[in-house]
Amino acid sequence: MKEEFRLDNQLCFRLYTASRLLTQAYNPLLSAHGLTYPQYLVLLVLWENDAQPVNDIAKRLCLETNTVTPLVQRMEKQGIVTRAKGTNDARQIIVSLTDKGQQLQTALTDVPLAVGGAIACKSLTPETVPALFQTLDDMIAQLKKNLKRDT
Amino acid sequence: MKEEFRLDNQLCFRLYTASRLLTQAYNPLLSAHGLTYPQYLVLLVLWENDAQPVNDIAKRLCLETNTVTPLVQRMEKQGIVTRAKGTNDARQIIVSLTDKGQQLQTALTDVPLAVGGAIACKSLTPETVPALFQTLDDMIAQLKKNLKRDT
DNA sequence: GTTATTTATATCGTTCGCGATACAAAAGTA
């Protein structure tokens, strides 16, 4: 049995598990407001910059538009966002927050702190987190470059 | 705009993105053999210990059995594993590798190295990886504890 | 100005991932 095949040596499995479990920690907090985690991410993007085309949202979240389109359509049905044809470019669909979407920012104020509590452990300190962020950002940049190259 | 809502301050988004992109790096290598990444994870588990009940596989991968059951059913259809009723406990379904499943280990020998190449970056060195693994393992353990508690 | 190419979004099909639920086998209890 090759050492590289051991599950305990897999970086990807760790990321995959950490990502899923951390998302699960968000779930009760978000579903109380009828949201899923990817929908919450779209909200984060729009709270930073309202009225963006689908493509910009997808790029910001490193998702394909065929993932974001139905996601945003569901959010439109819930009255969280509106979708309108772009004026400059008629191909674009501009996604904007409704009042309800804006107000969710207030309703979800406690979410970051609550999730922070669920994840708090001795390996995550103000000293270690920046290095962790740096490593993940570096990995993500590297993967983006390599994945794009194969297209 | 609260600082905690900024996408660039989100650990979960980084993990989510890194996990997805790294899985995408596996994809061409795995799909060449008709496999998906979660199916590859099941293989890793069975290569370590053949003939395990669905529940043990699910626990090892931190997945629910209702995720693993259809996953393994698809692998059975492909002739990679067999599913047989347990002898001690008639409720269990024991999942075992077929010859084809065993041989995939040889066919996929180069996968870990190839993925390692796609992810190689200056933040991932023999010095930093152990700390990264430790942090992720610590986070995962913490999340498991907290998620279980809410049940 | 017409044609070819690219770009932005959408639709379709398949696989995950998981909450909710169902059901039979096993274990515990009266």
Add this chain to the structure above:
DNA sequence: TACTTTTGTATCGCGAACGATATAAATAAC
């Protein structure tokens, strides 16, 4: 033994993710 509870697996439904494909609008090429 009869009854209750727990456990292992499966089914159902829904929301991601994403490859493949379609379509219209914008851009480039000629």
